Amino acid sequence: MFKQVYLSTGRGCWVMSRVFDQGYPWDICYDTRFQTLSRNKLPTSTALWLSEKKINEWFNHAHYGLQLRDSNHQEPFVNDELPSRIICGYVVVKPMLxxxxETSAIFDDGSIEENIDVVVFATGYNYSFPFLDNSIIKVDDNVNLYKSVFPKNLEKATLGVIGLIQPIxxxxxxxxxxARWITRVFKGKTV
Structure with missing residues (x-):
């Protein structure tokens, strides 16, 4: 059993509940034709402002120390329990580490937490395809795939990548x- 859990975030993070308007799952409410149309037609700054306003209806991220510190869009963290864990004191939000x-952690604001036993790094990941030649799939900041599936550098679609996306x-x-599309392309039934 942990005595105290510290959550250190340098950029902040959006935390969303699975339950959204009128008790529906958030993705059903957010991913409608109307919502997508309005997000695509509005200026980016306005669409981000509306999204931030909606996300902050559940709880104000600034009150919890989770307000985003830059204006770049960030994928939300879907978790129903984090705000209540912060309120109860089970989780303490700290600035960037x-x-x-040897036994302590020092944070950006100068605070020091002693007797740290376990550290979990959840800092993201890098894509890599070490089993493929770089001419097939070049990995830099993003992976260049046609419709997020097929490498663009291949003359014929003989390789498909599944799951290298972040859907809403x-x-x-x-x-x-x-997977269905890839099998149809491989069978020659579609392009």
Missing amino acids: TEFT GAIMTVLEMQ
Whole structure:
């Protein structure tokens, strides 16, 4: 059992509940034709402002120390329990971590937390395809795939990548559709 959990974030993060307007799942409310049309037609700054306003209806991220510190769009963290864990004191939000000592952590604001036993780094990941030649799939900041599936550098579609996307909503249905499309392309039934 942990005595105290510290959550250190340098940029902040959007935390969303699975339950959205009128008790519906958030992806069903957010991913409608009307919502998508309005997000695509409005200026980016206005669309981001509206999204931020809606996300902050559940709880104000600034009150919890989770307000985003830059204006870049960031994928939300879907978790129903984090705000209540912060309120109860089970999780303490800290600013960016700057240094570790043998048993303590030093944060950007100068605060030091002693007797740290376990550290979990959840800093993201890098894409890599070490089993493929760089001429097939070049990995830099993003992976250049046609419709997020087929490498553009191949003359014929003989390789498909499944799941290298971040959809709004459930990923399993998107993976299934990608797999169906890839099999149809491989069979020559579609392009």
